Amino acid sequence: MMIMSDLANDFANFKTPSWLTSTLLAGMLRGIEKEGLRVKPDGTLAQTPHPQALGSKLTHPFITTDYSESLLELITEPKATPKAALGMLRQLHVLVHKALPEDELMWPLSMPCRLSLDDNDIPLADYGSSNTGKLKTLYRSGLGIRYGRRMQTIAGLHYNLSFGDDLFSAWHQAIDSEQDFADFKNDKYLGLIRNFKRMTALVLYLLGASPSVNASFVAGREHDLVLMNDSTYYKPAATSLRMGKLGYTNSVQEHLDIRYNHLPEYVDGLRRAIRTPHEGFARLGLDDETGTPIQINNHILQIENEYYSPIRPKQIALSGETPTEALERRGIAYVEFRAIDLDPYSDVGIRLSSACFLEVLALYCLLSDSPELFPEEEEMIGVNIERVVNEGRKKALTVLSDGQDVPLESWMLRHLCKMQPLAALLDAHHGGNDYRTAVALMQGKAGHSESTISAQVLSDSERLGDLWRLGISLAQQHQEQLLEQTLSPNTQAKYEVLAEKSVLQQSDIERDDTTGFDVFLAQYR
Template sequence: MSNFASSFVSFDIPNWFDNKHLTGMLRGIEKEGLRVRPDGYLAQTPHPAKLGSKLTHPFITTDYSESLLELITEPKTSPKETLNMLRQLHVLVYQGLPEGELMWPLSMPCMLSSKDEDIPLADYGSSNTGKLKTLYRSGLGIRYGRRMQTIAGLHYNLSFGDGLFEVWQAQTSTAQSQTLTEFKNEKYLGLIRNFKRLTSLVLYLLGASPSVCPCFVAGREHDLELLNDSTYYKPAATSLRMGKLGYTNSVQEQLDIRYNYLPEYVAGLRRAIQTPHESFEKLGLEDADGNPIQINNHILQIENEYYSPIRPKQIAMSGETPTEALERRGIAYVEFRAIDLDPYSDVGIRLSSACFLEVMALYCLLSDSPDLLPEEEETLAINLERVVNEGRREGLHIINNGEEQLLESWMLMHLERMQPLAALLDAHYGGNDYRAAVALMQGKAVHSESTISAQVNSDSKRLGSLWQLGFTLAQQHRKSLLQQTLSPNTQAQYEVLAEKSILQQADIEKAETADFMEFLQQYR
């Protein structure tokens, strides 16, 4: 059993570390959001032409469904700049949406049709690459149902500058024989293991999906209660999105993909892509007319199908898979994936949450990180399920170091250890955003009614339903975003980008001569 939580009763910042080693930190956000009609039902319109090609646009695309927008910022040198770009992308979306359409502010969808086929798959055009992207989504739909794929979330991507790792490596006698890339891989994987150990903290503090609309659970077994006649919930839940009802996958629970060293992680993922799975074999590869319905019948169709609260990432070149990129160039950044949309923010995340995630990432990086083995993974899964379903229940315990511990005292212990790191981040960036963020989270740890999930429940009660809350907030966000304008220069740059992306897609489609079935056979 790992002792991450108790291996350092007091967390000491390494003596070589100071705020100048934070130079070169970069962060970016990927934010999903459903487009909905003025009556709150899922939009059936195609991706707005004004937003460019979702196949080739670098910042505005779609995730699973044609209606599920995904907005991607560039890597930026401060959280404020990142949120600023995210806001610009939201303004552009609202300028391009059909009359009256809204971006749904909640992670969990509402007003879905009971028929799966009413959730349109994202269409990326007639190129083989585009068709393969749509086929992957078709496979997800037949495997897990399309409703699950309409859940939206936010990914926070973060990297630290090479300067930090160079100084650290020079201080580490055992690391002298490693290349810088090998040393970085080791440290980033340490961060990932510790983040997995602290995922429950993130779900309690940032979870915003304690309830669902009835359409989401129609025909499924569940143990939710009625908040009112049109909302199901758990009174003390934090993030149903991250639990059994949401983005989880029983097939993948048996995968045993480990994060102790990079070749092991890569091998685990590849094994899953190469191993057929009985229930997916039964679905078949083609429909009655011979059209492909999934890429393959393996545990994973592609590497991105693996759901994890955090992932090591490297930017893939054209034609390269994510694991090939990792193998060749090492880990470039980490992707924090366990984050619900904050419905009270017009862009889905507040500055305080972004700053908190960065403090926590630094804490996970600089803390001891023993290997993470299946036995501890099982304990972490138990903790996660407890916090998902009843994280705000007074007196809730989690398992820490083999013993039951109060969730509140466990959270406060870690948050207190993060304070000096928040001070260093503030010293580096100026201001007190990071210390304020940690102080805010300490308040939430003690007062569960101040968490986002508690607020969602009380506002859903007050307004009459979760749908009414989502709809009210969506209209408010639309109004505030449409009042904001981009500078003429910025507006023009984005317009050129959208036009260019449409031309790029046309070029790709024109250049391709291979038949899709041949292309698919080669890919398989």
């Protein structure tokens, strides 16, 4: 078995391939999914239903909710440039802010606002009376009883990215590969995923923005955070508590051993987790004492999306198709980068420099050698993530690389330096110097931890008094900025039609349901 100490050449020998030209980057597409809590002016969770003007969250293609009725999720179409993706994300934010009840704001941080200590005060998303809608709510109920509803109020941002077939064809020809083209493409995407996992610590240091939490989030939980004041807990050198033991990870999934070396192996691993009963979840029961279902099943995963990973291979699922069926039938269409905290200083949750950096990193991970990834190396990656989550800005922090402890700063700078030619190629395709500027900015942050977003969050929280005041202050600023912006009459009309259409689609789905939910659920189970 190949372990980390054998991987001395994983990124060490990276050179930009001679076959790669800037024109081959024309097929790249990117889309953004951004979550955010609706809150009241006192920084507590909004209890109002999803704003009517935004349409049906069950069927609207761009505006929905994630776990809670209060947790909005905004989804862009795939776009040809990062600026276009951010432009659409901004349009969705303007729409949302104009539709919010007068006294509501969008919470700008990944870690939640002030929460009630009663889980039932965090409302589950309600998708209506159709069987599909009820199943979506039941899935969320299951997450709540398994992990607690508080954990489900954490918000993040997913950056979705695909590369054009021209790039894969040129690569396939350049190395004279005899492998079937579809398999070749899947293998290259999986190589990107394995390398991104190896580089997760870099992303958490550079883009992490959750070094602290509101006291209500950890009330009654064991933790080793330090009290900043009576309402904020933190770690002095933390970067992204969201991605650590307190956030979107759970011990149940730590030993699943879902591997990314071959697509059938990944699909089988996920399916095994969905079919395998879990003793603790079985004890919770499938139904409550009145016979009302409270979780879809008592297995390790209720559905495939319950698997938490910093990155996922994705294919667009057709109606009635599961994510793994889509992958099995049509291969990997794009990758979903999930280890990204909301940037609280951006009114849309991510700035252009971060988007450009993620694209350079993705290209670097795609083109670098990517040895197979086994549990022993996964454990070392886990060690690196925990170190950077909790102490990423600590002077002289080390991470494991090739089985050795190396200084985090020099490890990051070495990789960022190798990314520069790729940034230049992306700039050559798009025009301008956004990508090179982004990498230079990240090099600055790698050498100066005080310039990271996580350092800024802590310093501003201390200056203002606590994390809650920072959150409310930024939420108000963002709202003012977004309400000053207007959509063109055509764009406004387009979104109004979409909202109306989504409501009609939900009504059609509900009308066409002839099976009772109990029968539907029994068949699903």
